Amino acid sequence: MSGVVGVVLVSHSAALAGEAARLAREIAGTGARVAAAGGTEDGALGTSADLIERAIAEVDQGEGVILIPDLGSSVLTARLLEEPGKVVLADVPFVEGAVAAAVSAAAGAPLAQVLSAAEDARTYRKL
Amino acid sequence: MDVTFFTAWIQEIIRVLAINRDRLTRLDAAIGDADHGTNLDRGFTSVRQAMSDTPPDTPGQLLTLVGNTLIRRVGGASGPLYGSLFRQLGKSLGDAQEVSLDDLAAAFATALESVTRLGKAAEGDKTMVDALAPAARALCSAARDGLKPGEALDRAAAAAAEGAEATIPLQARKGRASYLGPRSVGHEDPGAASSALIVSAMHP
Numbered sequence A: 001m002s003g004v005v006g007v008v009l010v011s012h013s014a015a016l017a018g019e020a021a022r023l024a025r026e027i028a029g030t031g032a033r034v035a036a037a038g039g040t041e042d043g044a045l046g047t048s049a050d051l052i053e054r055a056i057a058e059v060d061q062g063e064g065v066i067l068i069p070d071l072g073s074s075v076l077t078a079r080l081l082e083e084p085g086k087v088v089l090a091d092v093p094f095v096e097g098a099v100a101a102a103v104s105a106a107a108g109a110p111l112a113q114v115l116s117a118a119e120d121a122r123t124y125r126k127l
Numbered sequence B: 001m002d003v004t005f006f007t008a009w010i011q012e013i014i015r016v017l018a019i020n021r022d023r024l025t026r027l028d029a030a031i032g033d034a035d036h037g038t039n040l041d042r043g044f045t046s047v048r049q050a051m052s053d054t055p056p057d058t059p060g061q062l063l064t065l066v067g068n069t070l071i072r073r074v075g076g077a078s079g080p081l082y083g084s085l086f087r088q089l090g091k092s093l094g095d096a097q098e099v100s101l102d103d104l105a106a107a108f109a110t111a112l113e114s115v116t117r118l119g120k121a122a123e124g125d126k127t128m129v130d131a132l133a134p135a136a137r138a139l140c141s142a143a144r145d146g147l148k149p150g151e152a153l154d155r156a157a158a159a160a161a162e163g164a165e166a167t168i169p170l171q172a173r174k175g176r177a178s179y180l181g182p183r184s185v186g187h188e189d190p191g192a193a194s195s196a197l198i199v200s201a202m203h204p
Helices: A014-028 A049-059 A073-080 A094-106 A111-123 B003-019 B021-031 B036-053 B059-073 B078-093 B101-119 B129-144 B149-165 B190-200
Strands: A006-011 A033-038 A065-069 A087-089
Touching (some): A006 A014, A006 A049, A006 A094, A014 A033, A033 A049, A033 A094, A049 A065, A049 A073, A049 B059, A065 A111, A073 B078, A094 A111, B003 B021, B003 B036, B021 B036, B036 B078, B036 B190, B059 B078, B078 B101, B129 B149, B129 B190, B149 B190
Parallel strands (some): A006 A033, A006 A065, A065 A087
16 A cells, blocks of 8 residues: 555644644554644634645645545635545544544545544544 | 626725725624625735736636635635635636626526535525525526616626625524524624625626
């Protein structure tokens, strides 16, 4: 296998995306390819299509990329960058979905399986 | 309607949005995150720069440039939404030099579809669709009735303005305003208000 599925976390906040990506990488281990695309290019709250595209390029190893948006414009902008079979959106809780996707991707799972692992995060119970 | 007509439209949008920036932001402060006017003004200021950097040759090229710039430069939800509207308008008009009212009405209908698909919003959800959809219908019926472009654009502007005003009593079902539930009632939707301005700017 040539690489692993990439994960891009798209948030309104650079700090939130950055920390969630760090958490997912720490839990998933060294094999994980997780990038953050948070906030606008000038560091304000919002979404930047350019930052998301750069993050996709950074983690793409040819096995596909999962985008995990937080809300509002993150979802809309991420949807504009979808490429069926290559760049797909996961409709999942931001942190839990990011960790589940990163762990599954780092273990070498293919795109469809990483997506379904992320979607399983929706049903995890904390209590 | 040629590239000069559409360039004048975009320039009028830039002018009108700058004038209405604070009003749109005030509307957004009531039920959103208070950045709609600022975001759109920033996006369209970048559009002005992009137009002067690479002056487009056709209406289609121009509108595609507008759409791509908005997607890249507006940090809020209006970026991808207006971005897809203009990009789809550009795509539908293709490389034609001259656009008839029929072409414009058809392109506008397709562009509206791409916005509703992306935002998953329908009329009555208290969004920009509440201004854009009546405008699209007005253009289509004006084209069918063989009206002159000037009169058709007048009707589209009136329909969009009425649609925007009609969002006041609605409860929001999309976006940040939907978190407010019944408290979103009694305020004009900022997206519908900016859409009405954008459609009205098309007056020749």
